[in-house]
Amino acid sequence: MDSMTAKTRKAGNSRGRPGHDRAAVVRTAVEAFNEVGYEAMSMNALAGRLGLSKSAIYHHISSKEEILQEATDRALETLQSVVEQCESCGGSSREKLEKMIRGTTLALCEETPYVTLLLRLRGNSEVELAALERRRKFTEYLMELVKKAQAEGQVRPDLDAHTVARLIFGMVNSLTEWYQPGGRLSPRELAQITVELSFHGINML
Template identity: 50%
Template structure:
């Protein structure tokens, strides 16, 4: 005889909406890989029936689409913010880097999943196309900053943008939300390294041209 508890489990436990279901699904995808996660596994992890999942979404593909769009929408919103910044292209680029770090911190599981997409499904290929569009926007900003004389011209802008955002994206490998560093502190550090460098200036480097000229006088 079926108990009330069994009937409740089959219908699905109360308390899950689409967003909370997505949060857990993304966690499982990151742990097991999207390809390695079945609907049965999601059902077990959630403690609800597959039919209860299908009440909210059509299946794994929709969960993946919602997840990667959460990350991509945040990045494109950051790009829109940067585009509205007045001034030189390098200032807009720095704004975009800072805002992207904030997106990564705020949406860490979603960005992590996005960076692991390999293009095996139509949803993944769509996500990769959007990533390439974002990359082109960054490369265009770098090219503008080069043209304005604020970024060195002897490195291809596409390579510069990939290296720059490679540093941003590397945060998913080691950043932990319970750490002591805030998003603003992380963004400051990334921008210092990216736009100033790691080498500490020596006192002699701080001499003014006039001082150097005086030192050459006979």
């Protein structure tokens, strides 16, 4: 990393600009992918956004695909840690389900650009297909939790478990489309609403 930083400093455009470490380049790239589309975003356009020369960017990253890989890994690891917290809590399936809904909502608020990129993948490359395969396992985990909670008598058995799991994730994932950091509601308040809506709905109690 030190030699890369030294090299970057030599590139005229980036001299003295703050925040142009590798993480900042990746984050800006991910935000740009989300804005105009991964396929449509060129390394030239990315360089323009960062106010860096293309060669300065190549000190940090070797390709668009490397950014994609790193960003989706980060999103998937965040989601994996939510699953691990659910599994280690030792509660009922219903309790795990609640932790999963709350935890994924918080994860989406905290890691919005990375999860957004993950959710918009279409499987156009090996990297995308591998990420989609890992993502599919989270949906399957949620489906299994709903089924188990139904079997344990704590969740309505009349609603199809697979559909319910997809709809709950649809609700949570929609945060990537409209969540604004620093908005009127905090991530904790939003997580409380996703949990309430999932378990009790909006009908007058």
